[in-house]
Amino acid sequence: MSAISSSFFLGKAGRLALILSLVSVLAFTLVSLSPLDPVSAYIGIDRMQISTAQEQLIIDRWGLDKPAPERFFIWAGNVLQGDLGTSIIFNEPVSAVIGKRFVTSLWLMASAWLISGVLGFVLGVLAGMKRDSWLDRGIRLYAYTLASTPSFWMGLVLLAIFSVYLGITPICCATPTGISPADATIWERIHHLILPAATLSVIGIAQIALHTREKMVDAMNSEYALFAFAQGETRAGVAWRHALRNVALPAITLQFASLGELFGGSVLAEQVFSYPGLGKATVEAGIRGDVPLLLGITLFSAIFVFLGNFIADMLYGVLDPRIRIGAEEAK
């Protein structure tokens, strides 16, 4: 067992290292090829007050006078020593920016992830269990409609209804305006979380529910389900005792693999709700050509998504011992 685990972990670590190096080379190449000029983005409308000599000073400060491959190796060398560099737009170490922003995003992503996972699974199971019933039709209609809804649009609609028209949810931000976030109560935080989390989860639910439903339909039509029915088991009984475990596995994989989508969705939702998380920082970094921050976030999100898949892999063995046993026998 331990021998398998250590080789398993080594393999995963090697894969992560490979992914990270490929991702950083690719990201750096893309950013270098982009026509964005970070100096122009930084100077902005001050263009006419800044002399060319001053512009040169800015270029020197950022080290942009060196050729791209040289800059990459300097950057990569620093990263290996744990230094992600300094964000151009925030004038702060990249690690500090990511750290601060991620804590804010974490609240949003975690709640959206939990809600969409639990609700999506329950709805998918219900729909698959009573295939073609009015419940199934209703759930499918909901899922098909929302699976194709852009999250920013959903956010705007929710904002218009609940914040502007009804006035029951806040307009923006992660904590109430005018008071310090440190003084915000847990209820106030949750209050500010409701709409963005709802935006992210109503769409996440659709994905999970549709996939779970498919698996559930398969399971309910399987031979072991047929056998159970033959023994006088009810639909609910078959679903609860036989199908659920088989359906749970793909659902959990999907749920952990959806971290990437969650990350992408939060970029848009944070933009709409002025929720100052990592997603908003990503947009800023992209628009204003903040290469160190953009690369830092890219690496961070790669690790984040990798971890999601890794956890899913680990959970396989826990939920379905056959996979673990199979792996041991293959050894």
Next chain:
Amino acid sequence: MLPFNRLFSSRLIIVSCSICLAILMCSPAFAKDSLTLAIKGEPADGYDPTLGWGRYGSPLFQSTLLKRDENLNIVKDLATNYSLSEDGLTWRVTIRKDAKFSDGTALTAKDVAYTFNTAANAGGKVDLIQMSSAKAIDDFEIEFKLKERDTTFINRFISLGIVPKATHGPGYARNPIGSGPYKMIEWNEGQQMIAEINPYYYDSKPHFKRLVFLFTDEDTSFAAAKAGKVDAVVVPQALAVQTIPGMKMHAVKSVDNRGLMFPTIPVNGKKTDTGAPIGNNVTADPAIRKAINVAVDRKLLVSGILEDFGRPAYGACDGLPWDNSANKINDADPKAARKILADAGWKDTDGDGILEKDGIKAEFTIIYPATRAIRQYLALACADMLKGIGIKANVEGKRSWDEIKQRMHSDVIVFGWGSHDPIEVYHLYSSHHAGDGYNNAGYYKNATVDSYLDKAITAASYEESLDYWKKAQWDGTTGSNAKGDAPWAWLVNLDHTYFISTHLDVGTSQVEPHGHGWPITANIHKWTWVD
């Protein structure tokens, strides 16, 4: 009957109670001493003046040596006296003795010298290239040495907030300490910034004890205003015609201008370092540029596109102290425009409605950034107005400035500038800057204009430079305005539009430079709440 009555009376009680409650909640019975503002402009890199914070006027937390009043005259702030030497290379500034930073320490000449020297080397948005050194002579006098004469240097005294030498360092931008009217309490990046009165501020105390700046998107800010959550919100002109209960429109004049930039030299086969083509055979003819200036109906642009939140533009600095009033021309006159073209030899020989001269058709492309609606409308409207005088303008939106950069030396571009520093006029029109990035992108060159611009920079004082700036625009025979060489057709100056609470009195706002937001806070210490 009885049950109905009972039902009715209980309803009545509920209704009247809720009406009372609503009235109680709606009417602020006492004067407010805290304000919530959604005026955009969060400085992502923090509030460090040595990197460029506060260059649009009030740095809020810091104070400056000089400042501009409502009429943009230069008045003293920290400085009590200032003089420039005969040779124009040495400034001497005496500062007030009672100024203190918000941590209670005294502000001395050392802090001023430190601020200027640090900013000069920081590689930020403060251009102090012309300064060689700043030195404290004694506790309250500073000497600035310049490398060359530069009358625009005085603008650094106006825009650079003074930081304390003792506590300025890497963390300063997020925890600024200064001698301005307010001090920072807390900044939650991407969300809001809270400021309170600086108890050590030397000038009259502001009315509002506490300010909350919301840094939300345009849409979110507008929604927040509609929900009654903010006291002032900046909106795009297109939204300015709406109404928000409890708020009034406060439109502030600006030199935030939009105009057409023309390449002024013909195609010569040359390209820039980045491969951008140079020159345009049609707009190289001054008759074309003058005719466009005369033909365009600026008033119509203001009413049709800006919903009347703006004014016609005839130069880059309309109404500023260095603006020449002779820039104003009689426009919306297609007849006069056609005469200018005919006199220059432009004729429609093939009868297609477009003029020709020497085998060249009067046709060019107007380029604008596709995300800017106002510039798009201006480009389309101008193209329409030019049709009548026989000029064909094709209109093309580009996705980014980086794309426009490749075209701006050979096509007509809808640009927008506007600054409280006359150096902008220099960068726009001086041939020393021809093709130097966005500066004078049209390769405009006029030796007389150049000499006026150079004289303006090297004049004995800012006051004396004003006349040269004006002459560079028009000296009676030549210049860079529409009567002269017309390298630009300036179209409109936007009004910056704010919705502010009906109770809020913001006094007289300065004519604002390009860019929304902070300039309105320039006189924030004079704002009051009226019941």
